[in-house]
Amino acid sequence: MVSPHHTSTEGIEMETMWGEREALMSVGFMGPPNTFSELQPATTAPNIYSAYRSLFNTVSQRLARGEELGHEQYYSVDRVSKSLHSLIDSIAGTSRNETLSTYPTSDLRKLEQHYIFRNQSEVMNFAVNNSSLLQPLHEAYSQIRNYFGESVQAVLEVVTDPEFVEDQELVIFIRTDISPDEALKKLEQIDNAWWLDVSADARKKLCINVEFI
Numbered sequence: 326m327v328s329p330h331h332t333s334t335e336g337i338e339m340e341t342m343w344g345e346r347e348a349l350m351s352v353g354f355m356g357p358p359n360t361f362s363e364l365q366p367a368t369t370a371p372n373i374y375s376a377y378r379s380l381f382n383t384v385s386q387r388l389a390r391g392e393e394l395g396h397e398q399y400y401s402v403d404r405v406s407k408s409l410h411s412l413i414d415s416i417a418g419t420s421r422n423e424t425l426s427t428y429p430t431s432d433l434r435k436l437e438q439h440y441i442f443r444n445q446s447e448v449m450n451f452a453v454n455n456s457s458l459l460q461p462l463h464e465a466y467s468q469i470r471n472y473f474g475e476s477v478q479a480v481l482e483v484v485t486d487p488e489f490v491e492d493q494e495l496v497i498f499i500r501t502d503i504s505p506d507e508a509l510k511k512l513e514q515i516d517n518a519w520w521l522d523v524s525a526d527a528r529k530k531l532c533i534n535v536e537f538i
Contacts, residue, residue: 472511512533
């Protein structure tokens with residue numbers, strides 16, 4: 326246990342611990358925040374960092390000397406630790422919520438209903454990273470059904486240029502057993518009816534082709 330008699334250095338350390346405990350209370354982190362909006366503004370960060378660093382440094386030094394903490398000191402460290410974990414959980418939770426709110430899950434579910442994904446994770450990642458393609462993909466499916474029949478199968482696959490690994494595009498493969506001449510004619514009809522009006526940026530990342538079965 327800690328001796329009731331302290332050297333001048335130990336007395337200073339004790340005063341530092343209690344002073345930093347008050348500093349922690351003053352910046353509002355002795356109680357865990359309930360929502361992200363309750364977090365302190367960025368201007369308090371240096372104060373929080375300074376208070377935490379001094380407290381834990383003092384505790385580490387005392388433990389290194391083989392001393393034990395009293396109940397009050399342990400209580401202070403425990404509260405700070407819980408506050409830090411609560412802060413981390415709040416930030417992580419907010420980040421997850423923001424990601425879910427912006428992630429186009431409904432659009433991806435619709436795509437899965439319309440298309441067959443080859444290498445699902447690769448297709449989904451490409452679609453998310455190029456979200457401007459989602460609307461053209463939905464429109465393309467309607468055009469494909471219109472010209473190739475309602476029972477047609479369409480496949481999505483990310484294709485990489487073998488000479489330029491970073492150059493990728495999402496290809497729609499229309500699976501069909503009609504003749505090549507007839508398939509080419511239908512592709513030209515899709516071009517004239519819709520594809521040529523699609524934005525140039527989308528056409529750089531998206532391609533429509535035929536896969537004969």
